[in-house]
Amino acid sequence: MGPESGITWKKLICSVRRAVNSDAGFIVIDRSQAPSQRDFFTTLSRSLGTMPKAEAFALGKQGSYNIQVRMDGGRADEHGFLVYSTTGRAFPCHTDLYRDRHPADLLLMKCVRADRGGGRTIIYKLRDLLASLSPREISVLRRPSFPTEFGKIQLLSADSHGYSIRYNRREIDFFARLRREPLSARQSEVLNKIDLLLANGKERQEFLLQPGQCIVINNKTVLHGRTRLSKGTKRLLKRIRLPARPRLRGLNLVAN
Numbered sequence: 001m002g003p004e005s006g007i008t009w010k011k012l013i014c015s016v017r018r019a020v021n022s023d024a025g026f027i028v029i030d031r032s033q034a035p036s037q038r039d040f041f042t043t044l045s046r047s048l049g050t051m052p053k054a055e056a057f058a059l060g061k062q063g064s065y066n067i068q069v070r071m072d073g074g075r076a077d078e079h080g081f082l083v084y085s086t087t088g089r090a091f092p093c094h095t096d097l098y099r100d101r102h103p104a105d106l107l108l109m110k111c112v113r114a115d116r117g118g119g120r121t122i123i124y125k126l127r128d129l130l131a132s133l134s135p136r137e138i139s140v141l142r143r144p145s146f147p148t149e150f151g152k153i154q155l156l157s158a159d160s161h162g163y164s165i166r167y168n169r170r171e172i173d174f175f176a177r178l179r180r181e182p183l184s185a186r187q188s189e190v191l192n193k194i195d196l197l198l199a200n201g202k203e204r205q206e207f208l209l210q211p212g213q214c215i216v217i218n219n220k221t222v223l224h225g226r227t228r229l230s231k232g233t234k235r236l237l238k239r240i241r242l243p244a245r246p247r248l249r250g251l252n253l254v255a256n
């Protein structure tokens, strides 16, 4: 950290932790607001949690994964499931690692090159989503009845740290098909309502991350997505996903 840096690491980490634990649930950091350091992104990640030894694919030297369109139309995973981050398609709001036993707490993305107009980041807070659902709809989400690779899970769960969500509609539908366990009419109805809210709800926030900016998102209390990329895009994002250290608070619904 050079003498020219406007803010100390300690202050930056405090404000990031405060943001992801608060009602906001995410924070955008401008490179100019951050301590000057070459490997700013990985240093920030290491200060917030435990860096994973490896993400499944394409880990860069610095432990980050590149989100970049592939000109061959994208990469499929081991099940033949198309990985949207390797395509130019719109990516509806979701949480990351839906299919994992323990999805990451924090998602960090740094913009290296932005798209011309497309690739806007979308944010939807769990609190706003739940405020639009009835108690009956919420109870559907709390039942451990949604398919993953390893068995059935709750989409909405609560522990002493608060409420958290896992949500990726494409993956839910994919595992329902793969396991031949179709969703019930009631489940589909609630998920369709959620998808409509995520696409059009008035609480949806949308903005373009600028080169050098990075976003830190609480992956348990905030859903994220992105708009479609423009043709021939050169957009490049770096991503790191982490278990947080110390543990994050979930969403406290008592005040609702």
Ligand SMILES: O=C(O)CCC(=O)C(=O)O
Pocket: 067, 084, 085, 091, 096, 119, 120, 121, 224, 225, 226, 237
């Ligand atoms: O491209 C983006 O802005 C986000 C991609 C994303 O959400 C993901 O890969 O899980």
Ligand SMILES: [Fe+2]
Pocket: 094, 095, 096, 224
């Ligand atoms: Fe994502």
